[in-house]
Amino acid sequence: MSTIATHDRCSSGAQTGIGTLKHVAALAAQPPHELKPAWREPLARHTSVRVGGPADLLLRVRSRDALRLVAAEAFARDLPFRVIGDGTNVIAADAGIRGLVIRNHGGEHGLCADGVTVWADAGCSLIGTARWTAGLGLSGLEGAATIPGTVGGAVVNNAGAYGWTAADSVTRIRVLDGHGERWIGVQEMRYGYRTSIVKQRPGWAVVLGAEMRLTRGDGASILAAMRERLAARQRTQPTAPSSGSVFRNPPGMSAWQLIDEAGLRGRECGGAHVSRKHANFIINGGGATAHDVAALIDEIEETVRSRLRVTLQREVEFIGAWEAARPQEHGTN
Numbered sequence: 001m002s003t004i005a006t007h008d009r010c011s012s013g014a015q016t017g018i019g020t021l022k023h024v025a026a027l028a029a030q031p032p033h034e035l036k037p038a039w040r041e042p043l044a045r046h047t048s049v050r051v052g053g054p055a056d057l058l059l060r061v062r063s064r065d066a067l068r069l070v071a072a073e074a075f076a077r078d079l080p081f082r083v084i085g086d087g088t089n090v091i092a093a094d095a096g097i098r099g100l101v102i103r104n105h106g107g108e109h110g111l112c113a114d115g116v117t118v119w120a121d122a123g124c125s126l127i128g129t130a131r132w133t134a135g136l137g138l139s140g141l142e143g144a145a146t147i148p149g150t151v152g153g154a155v156v157n158n159a160g161a162y163g164w165t166a167a168d169s170v171t172r173i174r175v176l177d178g179h180g181e182r183w184i185g186v187q188e189m190r191y192g193y194r195t196s197i198v199k200q201r202p203g204w205a206v207v208l209g210a211e212m213r214l215t216r217g218d219g220a221s222i223l224a225a226m227r228e229r230l231a232a233r234q235r236t237q238p239t240a241p242s243s244g245s246v247f248r249n250p251p252g253m254s255a256w257q258l259i260d261e262a263g264l265r266g267r268e269c270g271g272a273h274v275s276r277k278h279a280n281f282i283i284n285g286g287g288a289t290a291h292d293v294a295a296l297i298d299e300i301e302e303t304v305r306s307r308l309r310v311t312l313q314r315e316v317e318f319i320g321a322w323e324a325a326r327p328q329e330h331g332t333n
């Protein structure tokens with residue numbers, strides 16, 4: 001039986017007052033941010049795998065101030081909401097997401113007075129931020145320079161590649177919760193493999209930005225290392241719409257090898273298929289639904305478990321009203 005989790009303040013179970021949504025939309029539409037509300041906005045437009053039904057209301061924020069304003073209002077009014085960055089690690093339900101989705105992309109970064117610590121707003125591109133640090137001659141984000149998505153998504157997910165994880169560089173995180181804004185340290189983030197307390201408890205806090213401590217290095221060599229890793233990724237991973245690696249690598253094993261050994265490379269379900277280039281990627285070949293992707297994930301889990309006696313753990317996150325589509329399997333939360 002599949003166990004798709006929907007732990008967010010947005011779920012089909014939440015009672016979302018339309019009046020409250022309209023109030024937040026009207027507030028966000030005022031100067032200086034003048035955000036345009038997108039009602040019943042398909043999440044497929046905001047996730048890299050391009051599946052997902054409508055959010056009741058989606059507000060696209062492009063700065064830390066706009067993120068702060070909208071999220072603070074949602075907290076104050078107890079409005080169900082979820083922040084997403086570039087949606088590169090989430091699979092949104094075909095039934096969509098009830099409540100407010102804050103799509104956060106855009107922000108600023110800066111160098112602190114010590115010359116080795118940098119600040120980045122949550123909406124900054126992680127790759128863009130890494131390249132910018134290389135330009136400053138700062139080393140530390142070489143692995144980050146290949147990971148799609150925002151700084152906020154990376155900080156929440158403890159994203160990682162090529163031996164680097166966000167927790168290696170982040171020194172403190174600026175968060176907003178129901179009580180206001182504050183810094184938290186990495187201890188409080190409770191980092192683990194591709195997880196943090198913010199990921200485990202969606203709706204608990206919004207990440208506004210992060211400070212990262214780097215080291216001095218040679219700009220040209222840092223850029224060369226970034227290019228080398230990018231080229232390696234392009235050789236081994238598909239570029240078609242996906243959510244990246246679907247499963248974590250079990251200790252001492254590669255998820256893609258297990259999927260391959262189970263005979264699932266190229267396996268199709270509706271418009272989704274297991275990538276032939278990298279078997280841990282599920283591709284939306286055009287017209288896939290979230291249900292197609294989820295059904296393929298279920299099939300991979302079941303087949304790898306029964307044929308190879310290995311239980312795969314998901315790296316991608318299911319968000320939204322999944323229980324509406326699969327009432328027997330998933331309760332509301």
Ligand SMILES: Cc1cc2nc3c(=O)[nH]c(=O)nc-3n(C[C@H](O)[C@H](O)[C@H](O)COP(=O)(O)OP(=O)(O)OC[C@H]3O[C@@H](n4cnc5c(N)ncnc54)[C@H](O)[C@@H]3O)c2cc1C
Nearest residue numbers: 085086087088089149150152153154159160161207243244
């Ligand atoms: C082709 C491809 C390759 C990938 N390769 C890698 C890889 O090598 N390593 C890796 O770790 N990942 C990889 N990923 C997955 C993904 O890129 C990372 O997890 C990334 O850090 C997610 O960032 P995002 O902005 O897209 O976050 P989203 O997917 O939008 O969100 C991820 C989670 O963070 C939460 N969130 C986002 N922003 C905030 C915020 N400001 N405040 C509070 N919560 C927030 C969301 O609610 C969600 O729970 C890959 C994905 C793709 C498509």
